[in-house]
Amino acid sequence: MNALRQKSMAIAFAGVALLASGAAQARDLMIVGFGGPFQDNARVALFQGYSKATNTPVKDDVYNGEMAKVYAMVKSGDVTYDVIMVEAPELVRGCEDGIFEKMDWSVVKKNKFIEGGTSNCGAGAVLWGVTLFYDPAKVPNGPDTYAKLWDTKTYPGKRLLRNSPKTTLEIALLADGVPPADVYKVLATPAGQKRAFDKLDQIKPQLMWWKSGTQPVQLIASGDATYAVGFTGRIVRANEGGSKYPLLWKTLLYSVDYWAVVKGSPNAKEGMKMVEWITDSKPLLTLAETYAVSPANKEAAANPALSVKNPGMLSSHVADGLFINTEFWVANGEDLEQKFNAWQAK
Amino acid sequence: MASRANLFAAALIAPLLILVVASFIVPLLVTLYTAIGNPEVRATLPRTTAAVRAWNGEGLPPEAAYAAIAAELAQAQEGQSIGQLSRRLNFEQLGMRALLLKTARASDHLAAPYKDALIALDARWGDPELWRLVRRNTSALTSLFLLRSLDLTLTPEGTVAQASKDDAVFRALFYRTFEISFWVTVLCVVLGYPVAYTLSTLPQRWANIAMALVLIPFWTSILVRTTAWFILLQREGPVNALLQALHIVDAPVTMIFTRFAVYVAMVHVLLPFVILPLYSVMKGIDPVYMRAAASMGAPGWKRFLRIYLPMTMPGVAAGALMVFMLSVGFYVTPALVGGPDDQMVSYFIAFFTNTTINWGMAAALASLLLIMTGVLVAVARLIVPGFGSAAVRL
Numbered sequence: 001m002n003a004l005r006q007k008s009m010a011i012a013f014a015g016v017a018l019l020a021s022g023a024a025q026a027r028d029l030m031i032v033g034f035g036g037p038f039q040d041n042a043r044v045a046l047f048q049g050y051s052k053a054t055n056t057p058v059k060d061d062v063y064n065g066e067m068a069k070v071y072a073m074v075k076s077g078d079v080t081y082d083v084i085m086v087e088a089p090e091l092v093r094g095c096e097d098g099i100f101e102k103m104d105w106s107v108v109k110k111n112k113f114i115e116g117g118t119s120n121c122g123a124g125a126v127l128w129g130v131t132l133f134y135d136p137a138k139v140p141n142g143p144d145t146y147a148k149l150w151d152t153k154t155y156p157g158k159r160l161l162r163n164s165p166k167t168t169l170e171i172a173l174l175a176d177g178v179p180p181a182d183v184y185k186v187l188a189t190p191a192g193q194k195r196a197f198d199k200l201d202q203i204k205p206q207l208m209w210w211k212s213g214t215q216p217v218q219l220i221a222s223g224d225a226t227y228a229v230g231f232t233g234r235i236v237r238a239n240e241g242g243s244k245y246p247l248l249w250k251t252l253l254y255s256v257d258y259w260a261v262v263k264g265s266p267n268a269k270e271g272m273k274m275v276e277w278i279t280d281s282k283p284l285l286t287l288a289e290t291y292a293v294s295p296a297n298k299e300a301a302a303n304p305a306l307s308v309k310n311p312g313m314l315s316s317h318v319a320d321g322l323f324i325n326t327e328f329w330v331a332n333g334e335d336l337e338q339k340f341n342a343w344q345a346k
Numbered sequence: 347m348a349s350r351a352n353l354f355a356a357a358l359i360a361p362l363l364i365l366v367v368a369s370f371i372v373p374l375l376v377t378l379y380t381a382i383g384n385p386e387v388r389a390t391l392p393r394t395t396a397a398v399r400a401w402n403g404e405g406l407p408p409e410a411a412y413a414a415i416a417a418e419l420a421q422a423q424e425g426q427s428i429g430q431l432s433r434r435l436n437f438e439q440l441g442m443r444a445l446l447l448k449t450a451r452a453s454d455h456l457a458a459p460y461k462d463a464l465i466a467l468d469a470r471w472g473d474p475e476l477w478r479l480v481r482r483n484t485s486a487l488t489s490l491f492l493l494r495s496l497d498l499t500l501t502p503e504g505t506v507a508q509a510s511k512d513d514a515v516f517r518a519l520f521y522r523t524f525e526i527s528f529w530v531t532v533l534c535v536v537l538g539y540p541v542a543y544t545l546s547t548l549p550q551r552w553a554n555i556a557m558a559l560v561l562i563p564f565w566t567s568i569l570v571r572t573t574a575w576f577i578l579l580q581r582e583g584p585v586n587a588l589l590q591a592l593h594i595v596d597a598p599v600t601m602i603f604t605r606f607a608v609y610v611a612m613v614h615v616l617l618p619f620v621i622l623p624l625y626s627v628m629k630g631i632d633p634v635y636m637r638a639a640a641s642m643g644a645p646g647w648k649r650f651l652r653i654y655l656p657m658t659m660p661g662v663a664a665g666a667l668m669v670f671m672l673s674v675g676f677y678v679t680p681a682l683v684g685g686p687d688d689q690m691v692s693y694f695i696a697f698f699t700n701t702t703i704n705w706g707m708a709a710a711l712a713s714l715l716l717i718m719t720g721v722l723v724a725v726a727r728l729i730v731p732g733f734g735s736a737a738v739r740l
Binding site: 066093095096098158208209223330333335337339 | 423425426427428429430432433436437440443444447511512513514515518519580581582583598600602603681685686687694697699700701702703704
């Protein structure tokens with residue numbers, strides 16, 4: 001009865017997507033990422049690299065990180081994704097929910113990853129982070145700390161933050177002088193949450209919010225925002241295209257994206273082997289030839305050639321940054337999202 | 347003969363019937379059920395459910411309940427089913443997730459008597475409130491999602507209370523959704539009426555060209571049209587450039603991420619839905635009525651108010667109804683060009699479906715939106731002239 005209900009629920013929420021994908025059948029290994037320039041380059045260096053090395057046909061697809069489709073797939077038993085890139089909180093949640101297979105550490109070598117690069121159901125793929133940036137052509141000496149970002153007299157103009165409590169509340173506390181090591185301890189208490197929202201209140205009229213990762217660079221370029229906190233990968237990309245945005249590593253907040261194998265995948269075994277291959281330092285260094293990647297592989301990250309070549313490589317700057325606490329956001333995310341929404345609407 | 351004809355007719359409509367049942371009635375019922383279903387505790391902790399149901403709710407439950415929950419949490423952790431349970435109870439009371447995971451992780455080291463062992467592990471297991479919370483969630487149905495969707499909450503005693511000010515989002519959200527939809531509908535009718543009238547009076551050749559100007563945007567994807575507005579309205583976009591060139595403003599005006607942008611883009615997207623039904627109604631009005639009124643000496647405004655407007659009311663009602671219903675469910679346009687306080691209910695339905703995977707909340711918001719819209723439309727049918735026949739004219 002319960003299975004039937006879950007099944008019909010899954011169909012109701014993702015019916016169209018699943019009807020389109022057809023019945024489960026023997027098919028090529030399917031790897032799914034967030035798209036963008038990373039995936040365009042990873043397709044050649046990692047996916048096709050694996051395909052050639054093992055003579056296995058591999059296809060890839062793009063999703064935008066929304067887990068509903070994957071949940072519906074697993075619950076309806078019609079799994080069309082095999083290996084998938086996920087953000088840390090989604091990985092932990094999906095692992096507890098039985099959406100991902102537990103990593104087979106006899107296939108994937110656990111000791112090759114950086115600290116925090118492994119999880120029960122995931123193997124670290126790349127690091128990602130956000131930093132403060134602005135256009136020096138318009139603001140010659142912009143703020144270089146979050147405390148200064150709150151100084152609206154010295155630095156007038158709109159501030160663009162992510163439309164999510166995640167990163168925003170941390171930034172508010174950092175701006176209020178909380179030491180990075182204590183941010184999550186403070187944020188776990190109601191008084192600390194109030195402190196963060198009160199801090200945001202001080203500059204609320206100057207705040208704007210971005211929803212998609214492409215927006216910070218766009219809105220800084222269009223002049224709609226004067227200062228923004230955006231993905232470092234996008235900032236580096238814009239600089240390669242001629243922009244001169246400063247990379248303020250002292251304002252870095254970062255986390256890891258993981259590879260996971262979807263539960264019930266008919267290619268689960270093959271998927272594990274692929275995860276092992278694409279997290280090895282050799283293919284990652286090949287990828288680094290064409291794309292500024294920040295691998296979660298220790299050996300690749302430590303390669304001196306890579307950090308010289310890639311100014312945006314996060315692993316050289318993690319000492320300056322704040323690691324976004326996955327467990328904190330899995331436990332408190334939903335509550336803080338609601339408080340954040342209520343605060344925004346006030 | 348007759349029965350064979352009936353069978354044939356039934357076979358003809360069977361695909362439609364199956365489509366309606368499969369794509370409309372079943373999902374609708376499932377959504378309504380998801381809004382009140384409460385399967386997590388019963389499915390994941392069946393023995394605990396039996397044990398706390400046997401308990402009278404006074405003091406602490408018996409040892410059997412403690413033993414059952416320790417064993418079943420460990421099983422759930424191993425079987426990767428603890429996530430839904432812990433999230434469900436965490437949604438009810440913060441901190442439950444951490445407690446359940448901690449207990450599941452420690453279960454290898456726990457030994458009988460489990461009551462003492464669990465309380466020693468975490469004092470919250472000795473709190474009767476916590477056990478009453480578990481007990482309350484062993485029932486098959488819950489009102490929690492619907493209450494939360496109305497900024498209400500359940501107290502430990504089981505009574506309904508207002509949510510704290512820091513958590514209250516949804517009443518304002520429903521109000522905003524209907525407010526935006528109402529004004530979009532009014533603007534569409536006011537702008538669409540003269541357009542439809544002009545279309546209906548133009549000579550055929552010009553009418554075809556003008557109609558194409560209405561239809562081509564209508565056939566263009568909503569996403570494309572909304573993105574176009576995004577580009578037009580941004581700070582260094584063409585609209586600001588024009589305003590500055592004409593010296594109407596000195597500095598660029600912020601238009602993107604405002605309610606203004608939402609109204610502009612939504613009215614543009616929805617305008618054809620009021621023009622098309624109005625046009626078809628206006629085309630069907632015999633000019634002889636207006637001429638008759640004129641011959642009786644009625645002035646132009648009176649001819650319009652007494653003759654033309656009442657005859658076009660079914661078109662107004664059909665168009666307005668369609669625009670209103672579509673506005674209520676709008677998602678892409680406010681999400682792209684609106685700010686955080688311009689978002690409508692659909693934004694939060696998508697948010698709960700995709701981001702937090704809380705399908706109970708998504709279904710509760712959807713169900714309430716459906717009910718409220720149904721009630722509003724029913725009231726409108728009673729009080730607005732011409733509304734009753736709207737469905738027929740559609």
